[in-house]
Amino acid sequence: MDNVYKKIEVTGTSAKSMEEAVNQAVARAAQTIRHMRWFEVTEIRGAIEDNQVAQWQVTVKIGFALDD
Amino acid sequence: MDNVYKKIEVTGTSAKSMEEAVNQAVARAAQTIRHMRWFEVTEIRGAIEDNQVAQWQVTVKIGFALDD
Amino acid sequence: MDNVYKKIEVTGTSAKSMEEAVNQAVARAAQTIRHMRWFEVTEIRGAIEDNQVAQWQVTVKIGFALDD
Amino acid sequence: MDNVYKKIEVTGTSAKSMEEAVNQAVARAAQTIRHMRWFEVTEIRGAIEDNQVAQWQVTVKIGFALDD
Amino acid sequence: MDNVYKKIEVTGTSAKSMEEAVNQAVARAAQTIRHMRWFEVTEIRGAIEDNQVAQWQVTVKIGFALDD
Amino acid sequence: MDNVYKKIEVTGTSAKSMEEAVNQAVARAAQTIRHMRWFEVTEIRGAIEDNQVAQWQVTVKIGFALDD
Amino acid sequence: MDNVYKKIEVTGTSAKSMEEAVNQAVARAAQTIRHMRWFEVTEIRGAIEDNQVAQWQVTVKIGFALDD
Amino acid sequence: MDNVYKKIEVTGTSAKSMEEAVNQAVARAAQTIRHMRWFEVTEIRGAIEDNQVAQWQVTVKIGFALDD
Amino acid sequence: MDNVYKKIEVTGTSAKSMEEAVNQAVARAAQTIRHMRWFEVTEIRGAIEDNQVAQWQVTVKIGFALDD
Amino acid sequence: MDNVYKKIEVTGTSAKSMEEAVNQAVARAAQTIRHMRWFEVTEIRGAIEDNQVAQWQVTVKIGFALDD
Amino acid sequence: MDNVYKKIEVTGTSAKSMEEAVNQAVARAAQTIRHMRWFEVTEIRGAIEDNQVAQWQVTVKIGFALDD
Amino acid sequence: MDNVYKKIEVTGTSAKSMEEAVNQAVARAAQTIRHMRWFEVTEIRGAIEDNQVAQWQVTVKIGFALDD
Structure with missing residues (x-):
């Protein structure tokens, strides 16, 4: 079977x-x-507190190989 | 470690x-x-039956915190 | 013939x-x-009159089966 | 001048x-x-608390006429 | 409870x-x-090797019913 | 009149x-x-039955010339 | 009935x-x-002939009220 | 401070x-x-009256420099 | 070979x-x-100078046939 | 009144x-x-000068609470 | 230099x-x-002639490594 | 001729x-x-190796002026 990823x-x-x-x-x-x-x-995206960037929020899709 | 969400x-x-x-x-x-x-x-989206909306189908992405 | 929808x-x-x-x-x-x-x-979308939502305008694509 | 909206x-x-x-x-x-x-x-979007929808958050663009 | 899908x-x-x-x-x-x-x-998408399509890579979202 | 298509x-x-x-x-x-x-x-899109693709569902916009 | 448009x-x-x-x-x-x-x-979009724009092709969605 | 635009x-x-x-x-x-x-x-977008385009409605984002 | 365009x-x-x-x-x-x-x-897009549109900037994808 | 943000x-x-x-x-x-x-x-986006990135230009939407 | 692709x-x-x-x-x-x-x-996309698909037209972005 | 960019x-x-x-x-x-x-x-995008980000892959459109 060819590789399949999730x-x-x-x-x-x-x-x-x-x-x-x-x-x-x-x-x-x-x-x-x-x-x-x-x-x-x-x-x-990110959160702002006290007029400053308090937190960076980066969303990623992660691809990984499914075991056969 | 900063929080991570799925x-x-x-x-x-x-x-x-x-x-x-x-x-x-x-x-x-x-x-x-x-x-x-x-x-x-x-x-x-939704399903229509007998000329009426029979079902509302709403897809959501749900974000939840991953335990450390 | 398989079903066709418009x-x-x-x-x-x-x-x-x-x-x-x-x-x-x-x-x-x-x-x-x-x-x-x-x-x-x-x-x-919607219309606003007198500072209030006067009308909800919701656009839908409706799918229906074409007769054979 | 024709109407202009923001x-x-x-x-x-x-x-x-x-x-x-x-x-x-x-x-x-x-x-x-x-x-x-x-x-x-x-x-x-919305917030979830105690496994329930706690708050609906709906973003709208509001159009209004600019005075001449 | 109405059906829920993931x-x-x-x-x-x-x-x-x-x-x-x-x-x-x-x-x-x-x-x-x-x-x-x-x-x-x-x-x-796909991979190209030796100037030819070597692999087709098609991503699908698969919907399935969650058991009650 | 130039051509018009629907x-x-x-x-x-x-x-x-x-x-x-x-x-x-x-x-x-x-x-x-x-x-x-x-x-x-x-x-x-498509339908899955018995763990297999049972039906391919492809939506197309079809353009055709309107008669004058 | 409120107005409906196509x-x-x-x-x-x-x-x-x-x-x-x-x-x-x-x-x-x-x-x-x-x-x-x-x-x-x-x-x-448009067509190019002899290195010049020969035709402008503009697609519009036209909304019209359905009679009651 | 580097320039900032709104x-x-x-x-x-x-x-x-x-x-x-x-x-x-x-x-x-x-x-x-x-x-x-x-x-x-x-x-x-635009408005249609009497079967003719009565008004062109073009939305633009306008960028301007904020004073320091 | 069928035509190919860039x-x-x-x-x-x-x-x-x-x-x-x-x-x-x-x-x-x-x-x-x-x-x-x-x-x-x-x-x-476009440039604004002295409170007026100074330049229209229109980006197009141009398709052309590749010689065989 | 529930919170409103701009x-x-x-x-x-x-x-x-x-x-x-x-x-x-x-x-x-x-x-x-x-x-x-x-x-x-x-x-x-960004500006390029002398074959190098001269300026990073990042556009953000900033959300802030409106006072009651 | 790390690889660069066009x-x-x-x-x-x-x-x-x-x-x-x-x-x-x-x-x-x-x-x-x-x-x-x-x-x-x-x-x-594709062309239709005599009520049949006459030509499939598939656009791809092709990525290739630039020589150092 | 006004400037043209690719x-x-x-x-x-x-x-x-x-x-x-x-x-x-x-x-x-x-x-x-x-x-x-x-x-x-x-x-x-990026590549992951040994459970770590191994490579950042950032795609940019680069605009440059065409000589007259």
Whole structure:
């Protein structure tokens, strides 16, 4: 059978940067998912507190191979 | 680690209203998911029978916090 | 021949609710169309008068089976 | 000069229904804006608390005529 | 309770055709999911090797009924 | 007068392939429409039964010339 | 019953301008449709011949009131 | 501080042409806004009366520099 | 071999009108491209100077046949 | 009354990074707006000078609570 | 330097199938482009003649690696 | 003749950041293109290896002036 992949959608957060938010999303997903191959950013948002960006919230679709 | 959220996509149905359809989706998701925080409506459809709306079908993305 | 469906786009209106606007659209379409099966909401707008929502305008695509 | 309209984007909230959320948005906008003519729903979201929809959040673009 | 459905996103692949790629996605999903009802194609891509299409990659959302 | 075209939206179905579904849509439309010139695929979906693709459902917009 | 509107999609063409193409679409639709109220431009394309724009092709959705 | 711009959304109207509608939007905005730099057309609609285009309605986002 | 076409994306500009901007884009492309067949408008923007539209910027995808 | 929020669209710029551009947008908006709660990135562009990225231009919608 | 890829947009045609149309696009592109890696289907259209699909027209973006 | 611009689509990659990926895309394009003026980010993806983001892949449309 040819490979089949599943995509899940995860939102990572970070006080520091968009990249860090994506890294968090991938790191957390790694706790339960194996064979992750790629991600696609689908949304970039964030929280504002005290007139400053308090949190970056980046949503990614993560694609991973399903075991045969 | 900053919070990470997962989004799943669920379609609720109701013979009565769009709100009821969303409520059904959230209630059913609650049977297996904890820490639900928000939803986003992504699609509104429905079934027609005997020339009348027989069922509202509202799809929502539900965001919930992943445990650390 | 497998079934073939046609979709038409209709805007229903109501002073009361979004559901009522869709019901109006379906009821009116039923005067000339048979075998309606489903609808898809494509746009939600409305009129404002005297600082209040005066009319809900909901556009739906209605799918119906074409007779063989 | 032909009429010119401005559109602003407002998010109304309600514990009860989507229509109520839009009504709230329009009512609040009426405190500072005159000559409102129409609205367009651009986003439907909400908050979930205790496994139930706690708040409907409906974003509308509101169009109003600019005085000459 | 009215029916509730969940949608998951799966990418099937095939060296032969788009239909085969979708079939692969559905067949693989069937190993762990019951009550699948419909699919929606959301993306069609592919790999090119030696100046030829080497693999069709079709992503589908698969809707399935959740047990009560 | 320059040519004017109308577009209608039709969903063809087939147990076999996407192309066959489009062919069905065009063949059925031909029973009542003349001067068809082009089509645009707007949606690809399908039904799943017994863990297999049971039906391809392809929606096309069909453009045809209006007689003067 | 509140008003109900139908939208049809028509492509007008003109060698001269986009406005003329829309005018053509509306004029042709007027031969068979009554109570037209508004239009929405959904696509602007055209044909090129001899390195020049030979034809503007503007597609509009035309909304018209359905008689009670 | 680097430059910051604000975008507002304005709908201009004209009985004559799309360009004139945009000109009206910009001219009206100029009564209250300074430092306008660019516009982006986001929607083209219009009103039909007596089977003819009676009014072009073009919505633009207008970007202008905020003073430091 | 069936015909194959390539699409390129070009932004034409004009102080006068949208049509003129497209004409400029096509005329310039003609200096290096042969067999142009059609265009699709993908974006309409412009520059504002002294509170007036100073330049129309219309982006088109231009399709042209590739020689065998 | 339930809370009502307004969204404005602001483009921040920075020679350094996307995050910095968003920070600039929020900082500038803070000069005239209170109760900012969240932002949504809607567009990422930039200027190129001397074959290098000279400026990041990130557009955000900023949501803020309206006072009762 | 990390790899950089260019995407071009090509429309392949075929009297037979969508896959064949994509194959044609890739085969023709191979005459002038090296290092093609992937494609993304962006549009599916076709021509109708004598009430039948006469030609499938599938547009793909083709990604290829740029030489260092 | 008014200025005419061409847009090309390029994907830059970087192990480090999104900004770096865009810089790579612009730097590589500079080897063959002159008069680059602006870019627009159209897609953000990436590769995952060993449960970590291994590569940022940012696609930009680059606009450059065509010589007269």
